[in-house]
Amino acid sequence: MANDKFSVSDMAIRLPKIGDVAMAEALRFEGKILGATVSRTANRWFVAIQVEVADAQFHRTRTAHGVTGVDLGIKAAATFSSGEAIAAPKPLKAALRRLKIRGRRVSRKIESAKVAAGFAPGAKLPKGTRLPVSGNRRKSATTLARLHARIANIRADFTHKLTTRLCRENQAVVIEDLHVKGMLANDKLARTISDVGFGMFRSQIEYKAKRYGTRLVIADRWYPSSRLCSFCLWKNEALTLKDREWTCPECGTHHDRDHNAALNRQRLATATALPVASPSSNGGATAETVSAVAGKVTPVRYECGQQDTSGQEKNRAHLRALS
Numbered sequence: 001m002a003n004d005k006f007s008v009s010d011m012a013i014r015l016p017k018i019g020d021v022a023m024a025e026a027l028r029f030e031g032k033i034l035g036a037t038v039s040r041t042a043n044r045w046f047v048a049i050q051v052e053v054a055d056a057q058f059h060r061t062r063t064a065h066g067v068t069g070v071d072l073g074i075k076a077a078a079t080f081s082s083g084e085a086i087a088a089p090k091p092l093k094a095a096l097r098r099l100k101i102r103g104r105r106v107s108r109k110i111e112s113a114k115v116a117a118g119f120a121p122g123a124k125l126p127k128g129t130r131l132p133v134s135g136n137r138r139k140s141a142t143t144l145a146r147l148h149a150r151i152a153n154i155r156a157d158f159t160h161k162l163t164t165r166l167c168r169e170n171q172a173v174v175i176e177d178l179h180v181k182g183m184l185a186n187d188k189l190a191r192t193i194s195d196v197g198f199g200m201f202r203s204q205i206e207y208k209a210k211r212y213g214t215r216l217v218i219a220d221r222w223y224p225s226s227r228l229c230s231f232c233l234w235k236n237e238a239l240t241l242k243d244r245e246w247t248c249p250e251c252g253t254h255h256d257r258d259h260n261a262a263l264n265r266q267r268l269a270t271a272t273a274l275p276v277a278s279p280s281s282n283g284g285a286t287a288e289t290v291s292a293v294a295g296k297v298t299p300v301r302y303e304c305g306q307q308d309t310s311g312q313e314k315n316r317a318h319l320r321a322l323s
């Protein structure tokens with residue numbers, strides 16, 4: 001909806017054909033209004049208003065300037081290099097259980113509508129068949145839709161708080177290449193950040209990094225975050241996905257898998273911060289990808305020493321073979 005079609009006053013929006021509609025909260029941003037989109041989720045109406053804001057309003061101030069490596073997992077939704085583990089939101093589990101129950105209630109009503117229409121129970125309906133929708137079915141479908149919306153809200157709230165905190169408290173955050181993890185669709189281990197989807201986490205942390213001027217570093221997909229001993233850099237080739245803990249035979253350090261991975265990622269940020277005079281000088285404008293080689297933290301670096309770009313390629317291929 002173009003900005004000449006509506007107008008926003010304190011707590012209301014004037015929409016074409018409808019007129020004034022009260023809003024649950026006043027517009028939080030000052031600036032030129034560019035447009036708006038009205039949407040409905042589970043019988044609730046929303047309006048998203050696009051506002052062009054000044055830089056001063058866009059940028060946020062950090063409260064701390066740490067450097068944090070992050071590991072996203074299932075045991076803890078997120079583990080920081082500080083050792084802090086963030087659990088998945090509790091209401092989510094309960095809501096997911098209710099989802100099953102409510103889903104069954106709806107399908108039972110669909111089943112009985114089928115039988116009432118003369119089909120065998122469990123039969124596949126011919127294409128284009130429309131069953132009469134009972135009032136009770138409509139009601140329970142609405143309840144189910146509301147629960148779906150609630151679950152989506154819990155998940156979004158969780159990633160928002162997580163990504164805001166990471167950007168607000170750190171001058172650099174190192175995350176894994178989530179695209180790769182997301183591709184392991186069938187792997188239970190790929191289900192993380194409360195099944196929220198990596199796209200949401202990634203896009204949120206990217207735009208927030210810009211707002212807070214936080215450097216966002218994406219660890220290369222070949223960087224063996226879990227396999228390296230974060231203390232002595234010995235590489236545990238035998239580590240499997242099942243190993244939640246392990247002890248380094250070189251230095252004797254006992255590792256929690258997720259914490260160790262977060263620590264290894266944290267080092268990527270400090271290693272690559274060296275050529276940058278001021279860590280926030282790029283304003284966190286773009287996420288950088290750090291390969292295991294560019295990160296200059298693996299023992300491989302010492303074997304290869306100084307190298308040109310082609311050397312890095314070779315080196316990377318070498319690492320690929322290792323991982």
Ligand SMILES: [Zn+2]
Pocket residue numbers: 229230231232233234248249250251252253
């Ligand atoms: Zn070690």
